[in-house]
Structure formats: structure tokens, C-alpha cells
Amino acid sequence: MKTPLLTILFFGSFCALQSLYAQDQLPEKVHTSIDKILDDHLAEIENTIIQEKEFDARTVLLVTVPLENFIEDVLFTINRPAVIYPKVIYKVIRDQFRQGKSREEIERMLVMMQKQNKFEKLYAAEHQK
Amino acid sequence: MLLNTKNSARLRRLFYLACSLLLAASVYAGDIKPSVEVEFNMFYNRNYAQPLSFQFREAKFFLDADISDRSTALIEYTMKDNLVRAQLERAYFIQHELPLNSQLTLGQFRNPFGYFDPFTVSHSTTKSTALAPDTLMPEFKLRDLDVGLYWESQGEMVTFGFGVTNGNGINELKDDNNFKDLVGHAVVSFGELQVGVNGYYGRKNALNSNGTISSYSSVEVTAAGVEAMAYVGDATIAMEVLVRNYGTLHSAGSYLTMNYDLSSLISTLRTTSRLELFDPNIHGMSDESVQWAQGFLYTISRGYLAKLEFVLNLEKNRRQENEIFFELEYEL
Numbered sequence: 449m450k451t452p453l454l455t456i457l458f459f460g461s462f463c464a465l466q467s468l469y470a471q472d473q474l475p476e477k478v479h480t481s482i483d484k485i486l487d488d489h490l491a492e493i494e495n496t497i498i499q500e501k502e503f504d505a506r507t508v509l510l511v512t513v514p515l516e517n518f519i520e521d522v523l524f525t526i527n528r529p530a531v532i533y534p535k536v537i538y539k540v541i542r543d544q545f546r547q548g549k550s551r552e553e554i555e556r557m558l559v560m561m562q563k564q565n566k567f568e569k570l571y572a573a574e575h576q577k
Numbered sequence: 578m579l580l581n582t583k584n585s586a587r588l589r590r591l592f593y594l595a596c597s598l599l600l601a602a603s604v605y606a607g608d609i610k611p612s613v614e615v616e617f618n619m620f621y622n623r624n625y626a627q628p629l630s631f632q633f634r635e636a637k638f639f640l641d642a643d644i645s646d647r648s649t650a651l652i653e654y655t656m657k658d659n660l661v662r663a664q665l666e667r668a669y670f671i672q673h674e675l676p677l678n679s680q681l682t683l684g685q686f687r688n689p690f691g692y693f694d695p696f697t698v699s700h701s702t703t704k705s706t707a708l709a710p711d712t713l714m715p716e717f718k719l720r721d722l723d724v725g726l727y728w729e730s731q732g733e734m735v736t737f738g739f740g741v742t743n744g745n746g747i748n749e750l751k752d753d754n755n756f757k758d759l760v761g762h763a764v765v766s767f768g769e770l771q772v773g774v775n776g777y778y779g780r781k782n783a784l785n786s787n788g789t790i791s792s793y794s795s796v797e798v799t800a801a802g803v804e805a806m807a808y809v810g811d812a813t814i815a816m817e818v819l820v821r822n823y824g825t826l827h828s829a830g831s832y833l834t835m836n837y838d839l840s841s842l843i844s845t846l847r848t849t850s851r852l853e854l855f856d857p858n859i860h861g862m863s864d865e866s867v868q869w870a871q872g873f874l875y876t877i878s879r880g881y882l883a884k885l886e887f888v889l890n891l892e893k894n895r896r897q898e899n900e901i902f903f904e905l906e907y908e909l
Contacts, residue, residue, distance in 0.1 A: 479649050479673055482639045484612035484908045491879045513845045513876050514838050521813050521836050522806070529649065529671060529680075555840060563769065563808055 474534040477571065481529040483520050490516050493538045503545045511541060511551055515558040533571040540570075609642040618904035632659045634904065637666075647674045679730035682740075686727065727760070737763040742779070756780035756795060769808040776801045783824070796824035811838040830855040845876035867891040882906040 474496060478489055490512040498505045515537075523530040540561065544554045561567055614637045621629050633656075640652040653667040669684030725742030739761040758779025764771050777800040802819035818831040834851040849872040856865045872886040884904040890896055 477646075479643070479671075480641055481649075481651055482610075482612060482641050482653075484614060484639065485610050485641050487879065487908065488610075488612075510845050510876060510879070514840050514847075517836070517838065517847055518813070529673075531673075551844075552841060559838075 474538055476533065476535050478532050478534060479529050480532075483516075486516055486519060486530060486532065489532060489534050490537075493534055493541065496538055497542055497545070500542075502542075507551050508541075508545070511554055512537070512558065514555045515562055518559045518562055531568070533567045536567050536570045536574070540567075609640055612639045612641070612908065613637070614639075614906060614908045616904055616906045618902055621901040634658075636660055644670075648672050677730040678732060679728060682727040682729075683725075686725070725758075725760075729762075734766050735763070736766070736773075737761075758798070764804075771806045773804045774802065775804065781823070798823050811841075812836065827859040828855075828857050829859055843875070846873065848873050865892075866895065880908040882908075 474492060475489070478485075480486055480489075494508050494510070494512060497503065497508050519530045519532070537558070540558070541554060544557060549557070614635075616634045616636070617631070618634045619629070619631050636656045638652075638654045640650075642650045644650055648671065650670045651667055652665075654663070655666045656663045665685070667684075667686055669682050669686045671683075672681045675681060725740050727738060727740030729738030730736065739759070742758045742760065743756075756779055758777065760775070760777050762773065762775040764773035777798070779798050780795040781798050783794040783796045798821070800819060800821040802817050804815070804817040806813070806815040808814075812835055814833070814835045816831070816833040818829075820827070820829045822828075830853070832851060832853040834849065837848050837850075839846040839848055849870075851868075851870040851872075853868045853870070854865065855868075858864055867890070869889045869891060870886060871889075872884060875883045877883055882905070884902070884906065886902045886904075888900045888902075890898050
């Protein structure tokens with residue numbers, strides 16, 4: 449039991465150290481097969497919006513959880529890496545809050561946009577400009 | 578199992594060394610993302626001498642590397658059963674965005690077809706079911722693929738892929754199976770409904786009379802599945818029917834699983850329901866099992882999850898084997 453716990457501590461401390469050095473800018477596009485990495489990126493989107501102090505932090509926190517669950521269910525279940533577009537997702541959430549949409553409406557909208565591949569389309573449209 | 582072999586100590590040292598080097602590099606490069614998930618659970622089964630027990634169910638270590646804009650690599654190492662059973666779960670390289678909107682995977686990966694992993698594979702609540710990977714039922718173990726190469730093309734309407742694998746099975750160091758096994762998978766999407774078929778053909782080493790694997794004789798293995806997945810409102814529903822022939826042994830199974838988002842009721846809550854039928858030997862008598870698993874998952878905060886699951890056996894004579902889990906998961 450001692451060795452596994454030491455391994456967890458060892459590995460965990462590197463994770464924490466790595467996160468200290470992680471870039472604080474939202475990436476354009478991310479491929480991942482790991483829920484934790486997906487979770488980190490979505491949390492970063494929420495944190496970016498919260499730090500702008502335009503909206504209530506409690507409303508923004510965990511707003512991407514239904515989207516995360518959906519991606520895990522559909523993509524990770526069939527062992528396909530997920531592609532997410534953090535900057536696009538960030539802009540969609542921010543704009544929807546600015547339009548006065550409720551948290552529930554935004555949660556549903558994010559899942560719907562993922563189902564319809566709209567994040568990818570918005571990303572492609574931005575990069576064609 | 579990797580650590581049950583003679584070479585385990587050397588391999589373990591090599592693995593730790595490789596991880597340490599990769600992790601050290603990650604601190605500077607930032608392109609390799611390490612992560613850890615630890616699952617601690619409370620487990621109740623009234624048939625056990627100690628019905629209520631606590632354990633570290635699983636710890637997973639990941640290294641996810643962005644090699645370039647179009648290529649990634651992943652290493653996943655897991656420790657299970659109170660952290661005493663360890664294995665290299667996945668180690669592969671993926672080249673994305675190839676022609677025909679395709680990707681190529683090389684290495685040791687999980688089943689690339691069907692929805693064989695229970696729903697919410699990363700937060701699964703239904704690991705104890707017969708059809709789940711890594712259970713004691715050997716009949717479906719082949720779906721833990723060996724080292725191989727898999728190509729998949731994703732279209733608007735049609736997704737298809739095929740691959741070839743080699744080796745004795747996941748984490749088997751002894752490589753005396755030189756047969757190349759083939760896998761194939763095709764899915765057609767109709768709006769929010771996907772329907773697909775999958776298949777496997779190969780040869781596995783036969784078993785000697787004492788249960789050890791024979792290096793000299795083999796048996797033919799075939800498996801086929803029909804699958805479907807649909808999004809209905811806040812629910813995602815998936816099902817699969819699969820059959821398998823392992824030499825003269827014929828098995829069959831099916832499952833219907835549904836994830837339902839309950840965030841309108843309680844924020845970040847969702848439920849997973851799974852009905853599973855499994856017949857390990859079609860010609861055997863009374864060996865079928867029917868299980869219902871009902872799970873609830875609640876995201877407490879970023880990195881903290883709570884899960885509650887009931888596994889109910891629907892046959893009368895197996896009801897005493899019903900189980901309850903409560904689990905806390907922490908992601909670092």
C-alpha cells in the first residue's frame with residue numbers, strides 16, 4: 449500500500465507543478481482522450497469568465513459540466529478522442545450571459561451545439577476570415 | 578498481468594523511469610499533460626464476511642502529449658483493487674486529420690468499436706457487470722485489444738474503421754501468438770441516431786488441459802455486434818447485441834444503457850441506467866445473467882465527484898448477490 453500511495457503523491461506533485469507552469473491563455477483547439485484534461489480545459493474557460501468579473505461567479509461555475517458529461521458519454525465511450533475549441537466555447541458562453549440567458553439555457557445550448565458540431569463550424573468560420 | 582510476471586520488477590522500474598523523465602520534461606515544455614484520478618469507495622455486499630468495506634478502487638495515471646497540431650500520444654497506467662493490481666492500460670499514438678477526415682492509432686488501445694465500455698467510461702458506475710472490460714468473464718476479454726494499428730474515417734453521415742492487432746492480449750508480455758487479428762466497425766448517422774455494426778476475426782492460443790496457454794495450437798475467434806446510439810432530449814441511449822465464438826464455445830450478450838442529465842433538478846447531477854444480459858455459453862443450461870445497474874453521479878466541484886450505484890440481479894436465485902457502492906473520486 450505504501451508504494452502505490454507514494455506513486456500517487458509523486459505523480460500528483462508533478463501534476464500540480466506542471467499546472468503552475470501551464471499557459472494561462474485559452475487554446476484554440478484541443479484533442480484529448482482523458483476526461484481530466486477535458487475537465488481542466490472547461491474549468492479554465494469558466495475561470496476566465498469568472499476572472500473578468502462581469503457575471504456572478506456562482507452562476508458561471510460548473511456551467512460546462514453537462515457539456516463535459518455529454519462529450520465523455522459519446523466520444524470517450526467509443527474510444528474516440530474529443531476535439532474541443534476552448535476559445536469558441538468561451539465566446540459562446542460569455543455572449544449568452546451578456547444576452548441575459550439563464551444558466552440552464554446556456555447549459556442546454558452548449559450540449560446542443562456540441563451535438564450539431566457547431567463549435568467546429570464556428571472555429572472553421574473564424575479561421576477562414 | 579504486467580506486474581505478475583517475472584519481469585515485473587524491471588518493467589516497473591523502467592515505467593517509473595520513463596514517467597519521471599516525461600514528467601520532468603512536461604514541467605518545461607508544457608506540452609505533456611500529466612493527470613491522476615483516485616477513486617475511493619465504500620462497498621456493501623451482504624454475502625461477504627465483512628459486508629461493508631472501504632477501499633481505493635482505482636488510481637489512474639495519465640500522460641497526454643500534444644506532439645504536434647495533428648498528433649497526440651497517451652499513456653494510461655492503472656492500479657486497481659486497493660491499488661494492488663497494476664497494469665499498463667493504454668499506450669498509443671494518434672495521427673489526426675489525415676485524408677478522408679481520418680485518424681490513425683498505433684499502440685495498445687481499447688476496443689475501437691461498439692459501446693462496449695460502460696457509459697461514461699471515465700466515470701463508470703457499472704464496472705461490476707459481466708460484459709464490462711476487465712471482468713472475470715474471459716469470453717469477452719478479446720475486446721481488450723492487443724498492440725495494433727487502427728484507421729478510422731469520420732464523415733458527416735458514415736464513419737468506418739478497420740484495424741489489425743497482434744499479440745497475446747493486453748499486458749501479456751509473453752508474445753507467442755503471431756496471428757494477426759482483424760477488427761472492423763461502421764456506423765451510419767441519421768440525425769441524432771447512429772446505427773452500426775462491428776466485427777472481429779482472429780485466432781487465439783488454445784488452452785492446455787491444465788489451463789495454461791498453448792503455444793502450438795490455436796482456436797478461431799469471431800465476434801460480431803450490432804449497435805445503436807441516440808440522443809433523445811436530455812438522454813443519451815445506447816445499445817448493442819453481440820455474439821462470439823471462441824472455438825466451440827458460443828457466447829452472447831446485450832446491453833441497453835441510458836444516461837440522463839438531471840441538472841434541471843439538481844445542478845450537475847445525472848443518472849446512468851444499464852440493463853445487461855449475458856449468456857457465457859449459449860448451449861449451457863441456466864448460466865444466463867440479467868443485471869440492472871442504476872447509478873447517480875454528482876459533480877461536487879471541479880475534480881470531485883460522488884457516485885452511488887446499485888447493481889441488481891434480476892434472476893431470483895442471484896438476488897443475494899446484489900451490491901451497493903458509494904464512491905468518491907478525486908482528480909488531481
